[in-house]
Amino acid sequence: MLEDKTPQRTQLSQLGEFGLIDHLTKNFDVKNASTLKSIGDDAAVLDFGTKKAVVSTDLLIEGVHFDLAYMPLRHLGYKAVVVNLSDICAMNAKPTQITVSVAVSNRFPLEALEELFDGITLAAKVYNIDVIGGDTTSSQKGLIISITAIGEANEDEIVYRNGAKEGDLLIVTGDLGSAYMGLQVLEREKQVFQVNPNNQPDLDAYTYLIERQLKPEARTDIRELLEQLNVKPTSMIDVSDGLSSEILHICKQSKVGCNLYEEKIPVDPQFINVCEEFNIDSTTIAINGGEDYELLFTIALDDFDKIKANPNFTVVGHIVKEEESSHLITRANTKIPLKARGWNALEE
Numbered sequence: 001m002l003e004d005k006t007p008q009r010t011q012l013s014q015l016g017e018f019g020l021i022d023h024l025t026k027n028f029d030v031k032n033a034s035t036l037k038s039i040g041d042d043a044a045v046l047d048f049g050t051k052k053a054v055v056s057t058d059l060l061i062e063g064v065h066f067d068l069a070y071m072p073l074r075h076l077g078y079k080a081v082v083v084n085l086s087d088i089c090a091m092n093a094k095p096t097q098i099t100v101s102v103a104v105s106n107r108f109p110l111e112a113l114e115e116l117f118d119g120i121t122l123a124a125k126v127y128n129i130d131v132i133g134g135d136t137t138s139s140q141k142g143l144i145i146s147i148t149a150i151g152e153a154n155e156d157e158i159v160y161r162n163g164a165k166e167g168d169l170l171i172v173t174g175d176l177g178s179a180y181m182g183l184q185v186l187e188r189e190k191q192v193f194q195v196n197p198n199n200q201p202d203l204d205a206y207t208y209l210i211e212r213q214l215k216p217e218a219r220t221d222i223r224e225l226l227e228q229l230n231v232k233p234t235s236m237i238d239v240s241d242g243l244s245s246e247i248l249h250i251c252k253q254s255k256v257g258c259n260l261y262e263e264k265i266p267v268d269p270q271f272i273n274v275c276e277e278f279n280i281d282s283t284t285i286a287i288n289g290g291e292d293y294e295l296l297f298t299i300a301l302d303d304f305d306k307i308k309a310n311p312n313f314t315v316v317g318h319i320v321k322e323e324e325s326s327h328l329i330t331r332a333n334t335k336i337p338l339k340a341r342g343w344n345a346l347e348e
């Protein structure tokens with residue numbers, strides 16, 4: 001599917017490592033006051049003043065985390081940044097800097113790395129973050145990307161996973177499951193393409209799902225929104241591995257249980273249609289499908305009035321005592337133990 005329309009292939013060895021770094025980083029400018037020194041010395045220098053620094057890192061391996069058959073390099077660069085910024089958002093911090101390290105095999109020409117860095121540059125612009133360093137090296141096989149994201153917050157603003165209390169409301173932003181179904185659509189089209197390369201896929205019915213998979217966004221807006229509403233979550237995490245898995249992380253670290261209500265889980269109409277087409281149970285995907293990069297958090301019941309009218313938030317359940325454990329309450333009002341992967345739980 002990924003057709004190379006520009007057959008120009010510049011060998012990386014023509015530039016050498018330092019030439020390559022200069023070439024790929026020439027568009028990075030400094031936007032944040034906390035970046036005292038960016039790329040160009042042995043290390044970057046950051047100054048957060050009275051604030052705290054929040055740091056998160058991620059490693060993406062070709063064939064394990066992404067498939068270049070349907071993931072354009074530009075989207076991959078963008079997404080690699082977004083997934084890291086999402087972790088900073090999950091601490092209720094503001095992302096400010098990233099470092100980018102890539103290892104590539106000789107199968108990748110300069111033009112491929114330029115596409116990857118175009119996506120990284122776009123994400124840095126959209127999210128107003130500085131690229132302050134990194135490394136480039138060769139790999140024996142495939143593409144490896146490691147990004148470290150840094151953010152800032154006042155100490156009292158930072159939200160951990162361990163603060164949920166009995167009676168708190170469980171809230172999720174946006175909608176869930178679409179990124180996973182987008183991946184299923186892309187996998188299916190890849191197989192069709194392998195059988196018949198002349199088959200041009202018609203993906204009009206799947207645009208939202210595919211966008212959620214190929215170009216997710218980090219919810220940097222939620223921190224500001226919650227501040228305006230004067231709500232501080234008691235715990236928070238981002239939904240990268242699936243709702244039930246993330247809920248269980250919060251419950252374990254907070255030493256609580258929870259009731260999650262099937263009928264409350266927010267999904268997109270396109271997601272429902274495609275689950276029917278694939279003959280897959282939509283709730284199973286909505287609670288176990290990953291890569292939505294929405295935020296899951298708990299708030300005190302007293303704060304409910306402040307968020308209830310806001311379309312960004314859906315109350316999906318509430319926190320109970322640890323002894324009561326964690327359950328999905330189905331539409332038929334049956335109680336199913338929540339598991340990190342709910343396939344088996346739903347089949348019971």
Ligand SMILES: [Mg+2]
Nearest residue numbers: 087090238240
């Ligand atoms: Mg996370």
